[in-house]
Amino acid sequence: MPSRDASAERFFRFQSAPCLEVDFDGGIFCANPVFCQVAGRSEDELQAAGLVALFAPDVRAEVTAALARGATRDVVSFDLPLVRPEGELRWLEWRGVSFPEHRLFRMVAHDVTALWRAEAEARERERFLGTLLGNLPGMVYRCRNDPHWTMDFVSAGCEALCGYGVDELLENAQISYGDLIHPEDRDRVWDEIQAAIEVRASYHLSYRIRAKSGEERWVEEQGRGVFDTSGVLIALEGFNTDVTARMLAQKDVEAKLRVIAEQKEQIQHLSLPIIEVWDGVITLPVVGALDDQRAERIMQGLLDTVVRTQSQHVIIDLTAVEDVDGAVAEHIVRILRAVRLLGAEGALSGIQPRVAQALVALSAELGGVRTWPDLRAALRACMRASARAVARPR
Numbered sequence: 573m574p575s576r577d578a579s580a581e582r583f584f585r586f587q588s589a590p591c592l593e594v595d596f597d598g599g600i601f602c603a604n605p606v607f608c609q610v611a612g613r614s615e616d617e618l619q620a621a622g623l624v625a626l627f628a629p630d631v632r633a634e635v636t637a638a639l640a641r642g643a644t645r646d647v648v649s650f651d652l653p654l655v656r657p658e659g660e661l662r663w664l665e666w667r668g669v670s671f672p673e674h675r676l677f678r679m680v681a682h683d684v685t686a687l688w689r690a691e692a693e694a695r696e697r698e699r700f701l702g703t704l705l706g707n708l709p710g711m712v713y714r715c716r717n718d719p720h721w722t723m724d725f726v727s728a729g730c731e732a733l734c735g736y737g738v739d740e741l742l743e744n745a746q747i748s749y750g751d752l753i754h755p756e757d758r759d760r761v762w763d764e765i766q767a768a769i770e771v772r773a774s775y776h777l778s779y780r781i782r783a784k785s786g787e788e789r790w791v792e793e794q795g796r797g798v799f800d801t802s803g804v805l806i807a808l809e810g811f812n813t814d815v816t817a818r819m820l821a822q823k824d825v826e827a828k829l830r831v832i833a834e835q836k837e838q839i840q841h842l843s844l845p846i847i848e849v850w851d852g853v854i855t856l857p858v859v860g861a862l863d864d865q866r867a868e869r870i871m872q873g874l875l876d877t878v879v880r881t882q883s884q885h886v887i888i889d890l891t892a893v894e895d896v897d898g899a900v901a902e903h904i905v906r907i908l909r910a911v912r913l914l915g916a917e918g919a920l921s922g923i924q925p926r927v928a929q930a931l932v933a934l935s936a937e938l939g940g941v942r943t944w945p946d947l948r949a950a951l952r953a954c955m956r957a958s959a960r961a962v963a964r965p966r
Contacts, residue, residue, distance in 0.1 A: 710813030720748035735784025891922030
């Protein structure tokens, strides 16, 4: 062991970094207090154990090999964690100078445990984020605010979304995301995102893209602008997901609703069978329930027909109505009054016994409206009256 003078010994003992002297076989001659603190052992314990015993069994061969290499060179260097007595790992960068004439290394061990833990945590976060983003049913992105939407980052979900891989989309390597957007939707997408950026709000929009396979797909996108401390926009970040199935289902529902609306309109027309049976004579057979909405539709249809045809006689046939209540009676009276205001004469036909009893019981005021036992009798009377009016000399 080379001798050290008092000043060198003092320097060794009071170094702020962990220091030790080790022979070529790994025996520890001495260790300064900082190294003893890092290792969690006294100097006597370190001398008794030796350097190799401070490491986990699975890396001791690496330590022995590093010492062997250092014995033939001027320096020894390796990065391995030692194990404290309680089992804690302390990551150290081991650097030393060899003294072949004394078969000795003088070494400094830099404690990088905090850095190693930070890097391990960063790697774990990166792994976690990679797993999370990889499992999301869509594409996470960071892009530039240009017409191509140049991608600086895309998650692996881009392939399921549009058929292109990460390497094909990044930096527009093979195709830009902007080129995937349907030409009819590009301007709208640009305008909506720019409007959101202007007020620093998030954006949420749906549009079509053309996948690598040529298939047209619907995408739902949400994101927002990223600004630096001076307020300058530096990127856009967001998430895109495939909503094709939902949009197709929605369009299918809309198409069915349109068919239902058209059918309803046709039914409404069928439920209002106003028939011009003779010049100046129209008839309306009432079938089914007569509620407020239908009564208004009947009144409007009748009045429009009276004006259009200049009819003088309107027959409301109640043959198919088996019973009425107060509301129905009121509807019939209102319709007949409106017809009279247009100068036409209203008549009722086919009143069933129960309907007649109900009208009497409800004291419905028909205002002198003529009634006929059936539609045939009403038509004859109205046709004769119409014929007399035509034959009467002026």
